[in-house]
Amino acid sequence: MKKLPGKTVERLSEYRRVLLTLISQGKNYIYSHELASLLHITAVQVRRDLMLIGYSSGIRKGYDIRVLVETIGRVIDSETPLNVAIIGMGNLGRAVSSYFRGKRSKLNLVASFDNDQQKTGKVISGVRCYDVREMENMIKELNISIIILTVPPDYARSTCDDAVRFGVKGVLNFTTVSLNVPPTVYLEEYDMVTSIEKVAYFVKESIR
Amino acid sequence: MKKLPGKTVERLSEYRRVLLTLISQGKNYIYSHELASLLHITAVQVRRDLMLIGYSSGIRKGYDIRVLVETIGRVIDSETPLNVAIIGMGNLGRAVSSYFRGKRSKLNLVASFDNDQQKTGKVISGVRCYDVREMENMIKELNISIIILTVPPDYARSTCDDAVRFGVKGVLNFTTVSLNVPPTVYLEEYDMVTSIEKVAYFVKESIR
DNA sequence: TAAACACTGTTATTTTATTAACAATATTTA
């Protein structure tokens, strides 16, 4: 299948998230307009995304939620599970760990790293925490291909460079520092201050 | 000034973030292509964004960083500061607090809320933590117009509804639950699991 | 069972966002 636009991948992930909660609530079928309204988008958007992944319900009483979840998984999940590590087990690292751990069968959170001796060697928020100096060994040994970077700003660049050198292929950067990676590595950056400022901007504009 | 596209607002916030660190490093001027490369975008993008906010350097040796920061502030910041509260002081709430507190002069983090008696009444990560039952009083008393929602999923909807009822105008939702707000309220949602899945997708596609 | 309806899948259109092109001009160099 042709590589999907990033926006579509994001929405597919969101579809699955709400679909999984609907399953747990005992729902079996869902119309495109229902799914759309749960995510504040249009039904056309939903149908178009599903068209892109080649999914068709055939019937006119909505999509079979289980089948849809499975189809989305076949498209966006890796066939063989990918191993993930969190670097920096401060508040944010621990938050990410508890949000994420065990949620997706094809993404295993296999390790975390920190330089604080109080943390290393222990299991924190469900993940074993290693000393950052063990990064090279563990990335190779555990075949870690994705890191989530939640270290203090001063350590961000060097830690990322190291991880890339040790073979990591994807980086999710939550630090306030903008990183550089070679073109063979996928980098996603998120800055929560930017999100807050965006909210503030539109609030300001609306109450003007 | 006409309302700016959300994407431009995001980039302006990012420009300012890197410009502030550059100032602290003693840099005074910056070319559009330098700023662009720091954020992995093109120089045209930068110049176009600045055009949108009506900023012109006049000279050909880059933008005066201080002036640019000030101009961006005039556009995206509220004239009178906006008050912000974090609801839910778990790991994520505390992380947001330390990322954000004191960073922006026009956004004051004035309170946090939790239902854990161990936390209420104390100052946590630099912010006073109130009992959620005090939300109505405090939102009104402190004139809180923006909330950052970092509560467990089960509390997300009701907490958001309450806050909106008490007068909040902007919501930044970090929970895994998709929310509904009236059209007068601005809602921004971020799901870190989606970001991780996006990274995983592109990693998987690149190593195929 | 026939007509009305509702929903899907897909193409066409519109809108938004990004990139390219380039004239104007400050700055640098010879």
Add this chain to the structure above:
DNA sequence: TAAATATTGTTAATAAAATAACAGTGTTTA
């Protein structure tokens, strides 16, 4: 100081994303 260069600001072109339109077809209703 004159020519060459580099950078900006802006318009034009392109690309990407979202929306609208609608034909086709299960499904429901009378």
